[in-house]
Amino acid sequence: MDNRKLPTREEADNQYKWAIEDLYADDAQWEKDFELLEAEVEKLGRFKGHVGDSADSLLETLRADDSISKIAEKVYVYANQRLHENTGNSKYQDYSGKAQNIMVRLSAATSYVTPEILDIPDAVLAEYLESENGIKEYTQFLANIVRQKSHILSHEMEKLLADMGEVAEGPKNIFSMFNNADLKFGEITDEEGKAVELTHGRYVGFLESRNRDVRREAFKAMYKAYGAFRNTLGASFSANVKQQVFFSKTRKYPSSLAAALDGSNVPVEVYDNLIETVHGGLDVMHRYVALRKKLLGVEELHMYDLYVPMVEDVTMKIPFEEAKKIVREGLEPLGQDYQELLECGFNGGWIDVYENQGKRSGAYSWGAYGTHPYVLLNYQDNLNNVFTLAHEMGHALHSYYSDEAQPYIYAGYRIFVAEVASTCNESLLIHHLIEKTEDRKQKAYLINYFLEQFRGTLFRQTMFAEFEKTAHAMVEEGKVLTAESLCEVYYGLNKKYFGEAITADEEIALEWARIPHFYTPFYVYQYATGFSAAIALSQRILKEGGIAVEDYRKFLKGGSSDYPIELLKMAGVDMTEKTPVESALKVFEKYLDKLEELLK
Template identity: 55%
Template sequence: MNALPKREEIDKKYKWHLEDIYSSDDEWERDFKRLKDMVPAMEKYKGRLNSADSLYNALKLRDEISQLAERLFTYARMRRDEDNANTKYQALADRAMSLIIEIQSALSFIVPEILAIPADEVYGYMIEEPNLELYRHYIDDIMRQKAHVLSASEERILAQAGEMAEAADIIFTMINDADIKFPSIKDENGNEVELTKGRYMQFMESQDRRVRKDAFEALYDTYGKLKNTLSATLSSNVKKDIFFSRVRKYPSSLAASLDDDNVPTSVYDGLIKAIHDNMDLMYRYVKLRKKMLGVDELHMYDLYVPLVPDIKVKVSYEEAIDKVLEGLRPLGQEYISLLEHGFKNGWIDAYENQGKTSGAYSWGCYGVHPFVLLNFQGTLDDIFTIAHEMGHSLHTHYSFSAQPYIYAEYRIFVAEVASTLNEALLMDHMLKTTDQRSMKLYLINHYLEQFRGTVYRQTMFAEFEKIVHDKAETGESLTPDMMSSIYHNLNEKYYGPNIVVDDRIDLEWSRIPHFYSSFYVYKYATGFSAATALSQQILSEGKTAVDRYINFLKSGGSDYPIELLKKAGVDMTTPKPVEAALKVFAGLLDQMESMI
């Protein structure tokens, strides 16, 4: 096998141009010194935000400091990502992060001081100083949450308790990532192989059913030995959520969590209901999976094995780009021109090299175009990865170009919409232009699995979180047996009568890291649903829907996520976007059923 190339051996045309952020490391050093000199200037505003002039100047300086800090850190970190063994950029990234922590401390007085000013006085400042109008949404958002902010001394106590409050997550992480050890199983060739979390999914996708079953049982038997400890960590995390929600005077921990995005709890509940109303589609998919695998009984360890053997597609980077451009043409010529510009002008770092950070991401800093890190191998999945990450990048580009710094960042609630929409359009294009039966079946299976994993499974996770929080809020004790029973019942509800819900799956709750970032996973399901619904509008309506969508991309964080999506054409306070997405799921099922 060929060794990975060194960084300097990669052709320049396949590397990103971080010189667009800083032309040299010396320029970075000059800005680092300039930023350190700027930070002490914030001190003169501390305790003095009680006038229109001082409030505006403090916010303006804060934005300048934050913007420069992000620029420094983004450059240093992406240079480090090129080759993590490069000690020079390890040091630059560490220095930038240390300075950011110092800056966060220096800026921490701003929000409490704004909240201490009577609301009518703050809004009066906007009349006195018209430049403050820029910050209206920012101030609105602070004032909206004022009822849940405590006195300065109480807030200090809560801040001091913050590290202690993370204990459950930290302990779970140590158990799950460091201490837990799995047994060995025999692979397809009869070789003894140690089971790891990384290898687990490879085993679950094995065409050898014995391997899948052995991996499934070995994994959950191992977690089963720790079920009392892991139920204690998860229960402690739930109690933490309840404590903070009650201290901050929220009606529930769910309401407290969603309030940061100003999302009503009805959106969360509505997602669950919409999925419940369409369980028949998942039952059809499970039945189809059972038929295609040709098994008498479908088990939980049969859910991940591909229904269609992997299609060995090998494409060049240039061919992958062409396929992405063709697939995204429904977004209009302006969007395509921006994509082409990005492909040709150093936005992307395409190929793997020694020491390079794995995976893929889109990132950037205000005032400069976004960047994409890839590790391109020429597979079918790599084509979708390019579409996905460039979706993020075009969202960032439009947002940075149209919004002032204060509103340039978009919320997590909408972050996956632009990337997933690109994948949906590319998938639609490939299905329409593929004549080969095996390829079409492979693509449909790939898309069906996205629906199962992102819409149904994440909603099931979200429902589990809601149930256990509700029970704890009414004083019930979260024992391992109770949580396993809840989880078993949910699997029966979500997968239906055509599968054996093996008892071992009851323990899956014990290994899900996202349960320690409470009420987060529902955003995967809502984002995927919104993106799918918007992609259908773009394909059916054309320019009108595209214009709405591009305006959404330009909106950044200038309004609340629900409002931004309404303007784009989907109202997440209703079941319609989820139902529209599930119509696509139903159509894919129809196609696959007709082909076998």
């Protein structure tokens, strides 16, 4: 493969593409289901006015909703995964648009269901749940609806908000299309002096280069591209914040943060505790940054110096096949069952491995109930991508276990716990690699990598979370979000989190403009809470073995059958306390001590 030019989707090697046909054999099958959906959506109004007539009527409504939602999920996932293969493909842009439209129509067509459930007197609903008709399966689902009763509006208002769903997705869709299909970064000069295209997938690889000129050029080129559209991106981000604030106010929440967290029944204090606890550990973070400056031997440490390994003469070029072997070995503590499923994922068409022209950037795990999970990668031959593989397979196997153990209504797990299984995999893998190596420099390199996971996840994602909280609060206070005001907030946070040892380049003020997750408000904090929970779980698994694995497996199978905080308690972690974050910070400090000792 010519490394200087990305292949088209058609030119990419089929053995490294996901088996999209496991969702639908061909587009004709998708279109058949789409037509079925269009017909079924029109029939969903038949329960209107009768949802709470009896236990049987309630059950029939819920089961009908489940049935059509399964098909809609499959239609939506296929259309978007096809689009993600090449975001410039007009056919799948159309499919994706149609799928989104049908999801909005489905939401609107069933918008009367929740208000009618809430119209059922509590005593009557309790009586229904004692019925032997099968309604008991929906006990947790119904309890969660009743819990949010004060935020559910009238039938007419619920339908209006549902109809607005597609409009509300506008800022996110515009940014996604701009970021993945339209924005180009041009070419830079690589370590060999060759002109190569700068892409999302290659960016971090360039920042890890030993050649500082390559790092600087990639950094400058990336932000020059975003900077050319700073006002457009500021308007897009502001519109997304405003729609979130609008919906939260309409639903009578005190803030958009409270609204975002309430869906998973997560107290706002968990968010605030995270930021407060991490603030208490910033001195250790500043110490780490100062060590990086010292070890790199630079007069000024810049933002583009944060990713290059601090340990010299350790090159870890890891092809994808070797990455699979490393991940298998690292996850052995999770038991034979987990290993077998991992192997199935590696060899069963779950993974789309390499970057191609137009392919969606980044990595994710996704799928539809009734088929195996899928993992999108843009694999590069480095250690970071090995961990990305372990991370996304953690998501995938979490989904597999949940789908197998839970009915459709509870199969999908909440975002709050979504990053726990993935990060637990990473924690187990790094422990395995650090423990097995005898080489002093390689051990130092791996510890450096682990510390970078803390920096990038616990510290950086908390900084992201603080930025989001500030930006949303500004809108709620009636302030105007502009590219300038956003840059000012973001730049200040970088100085606060990274400390005095680093020169905060002016370009970093624009980093908010390229973070896709900001278009799913208050998502990123869960990387930090999930990381903290995962550190605790992995330590327990390594220490206690089978008993801890058994508890962890219960969590993986839990889906959304209980609230996320309760599911984590089942596995041995209480995120309503500061302890997990404080413990993670202590682990960070312990490994920083080890690194300093190794590099004396």
